[in-house]
Amino acid sequence: MxxxxxxxxxxxxxxxxxxxxxxxxxxxxxxxxxxxxxxxxxxxxxxxxxxxxxxxxxxxxxxxxxxxxxxxxxxxxxxxxxxxxxxxxxxxxxxxxxxxxxxxxxxxxxxxxxxxxxxxxxxxxxxxxxxxxxxxxxxxxxxxxxxxxxxxxxxxxxxxxxxxxxxxxxxxxxxxxxxxxxxxxxxxxxxxxxxxxxxxxxxxxxxxxQAEVLPMSELADDEQHEHQSNDVDEPSAATDKEDELKASASPESSESVISEEQKDRD
Known part of the structure; x- marks a missing residue:
């Protein structure tokens, strides 16, 4: 005014x-x-x-x-x-x-x-x-x-x-x-x-x-949904790292490393 x-x-x-x-x-x-x-x-x-x-x-x-x-x-x-x-x-x-x-x-x-x-x-x-x-x-x-x-x-x-x-x-x-x-x-x-x-x-x-006000229950549901989405993303990243470590520690990878060391000795 x-x-x-x-x-x-x-x-x-x-x-x-x-x-x-x-x-x-x-x-x-x-x-x-x-x-x-x-x-x-x-x-x-x-x-x-x-x-x-x-x-x-x-x-x-x-x-x-x-x-x-x-x-x-x-x-x-x-x-x-x-x-x-x-x-x-x-x-x-x-x-x-x-x-x-x-x-x-x-x-x-x-x-x-x-x-x-x-x-x-x-x-x-x-x-x-x-x-x-x-x-x-x-x-x-x-x-x-x-x-x-x-x-x-x-x-x-x-x-x-x-x-x-x-x-x-x-x-x-x-x-x-x-x-x-x-x-x-x-x-x-x-x-x-x-x-x-x-x-x-x-x-x-x-x-x-005239703005609409959401009830507290809906606000709580929205916050819980956000936390769950975050929790889902974090384990997926952790499992990716574990898979990389397992792959590096597998027998095939260890055998390949040994063969390369023998070649170097010869």
Whole structure:
């Protein structure tokens, strides 16, 4: 396991937060809300459209008195949890792709937390009748992909009979959406095993915990078999030496030696 520093991933988070807040403040100070200040970017389908969102991403909200406060508190805890999880993954040597995706999700969470926490005070955009401007700020949305708008049929539960259009969102929402999509698309690569390029060996390879352990009886049988093979080899070598000695001591060999000595005397 090779630990990684989470600093470069937090740097991406800070850059995305700065971009998100810069765009939101520019829209707030230099654009008129609604259709009056709408700016077309690409044809009639990609526009800048300034709206205030009192709820969650893509305009969803909790419809009771303290729903906004609960949502803001939840965002704070989620922001802290995501940051801690990012550090945890980096120290475990997780794939870089997963860490970049988590950094994007963290940037989106922090960006919307800043809106909810402070915009009600500094931009005075808390909804009318809010118990306090703190934690009741409305999120500034501006990216409008205008591909559909109209009335939803009445037979559709909850939303039936109402006029809707495609959601208007911001940079922070985009970061969360892209980060989640990356994790879903590459989850097998991120969580199924780490590559050598990321500093870890594949999890699917041989594992020491799965090694087979032979019983003591089999080990004893193997050792006994080795001793027996050694004992068989040693007597065979000894018998070879004995055969050589017997051959040298046989009568035929002694007679041949005597005959050679007589020849030498003659």
């Amino acid at each position: 090779i630990k990684k520093s989470p600093l470069k991933f937090f740097l991406l988070t800070l850059i995305l937060i700065a971009i998100d807040q810069g765009v939101k403040l520019a829209v707030h100070f230099y654009m008129a809300p609604g259709f009056a200040g709408q700016i077309k970017l690409v044809g009639d389908w990609l526009k800048l459209h300034y709206v205030l969102n009192p709820g969650m991403a893509f305009g969803m909200q909790l419809g009771y008195e303290y729903g906004k406060l609960l949502l803001s508190v939840f965002r704070l805890f989620a922001m802290v949890g995501i940051g801690y999880y990012l550090v945890h993954l980096a120290h475990r040597g997780a794939p870089n792709g997963l860490l970049w995706a988590m950094a994007m999700i963290l940037a989106g969470a922090v960006g919307n937390v800043i809106d909810s926490t402070f915009y009600g005070v500094f931009l005075n955009n808390a909804p009318y009748g809010s118990p306090t401007p703190w934690f009741h700020g409305q999120v500034i949305d501006m990216v409008f992909i205008d591909v559909w708008e109209g009335f939803i049929p009445e037979w559709v539960p909850v939303w039936g009979g109402q006029y809707y259009s495609t959601p208007i969102f911001n940079i922070a929402d985009s970061c969360i959406f892209i980060g989640v999509c990356l994790i879903l698309l590459f989850q097998r690569r991120f969580f199924g095993g780490h590559t050598i390029e990321d500093g870890l060996l594949p999890i699917s390879g041989p594992d020491a915990t």
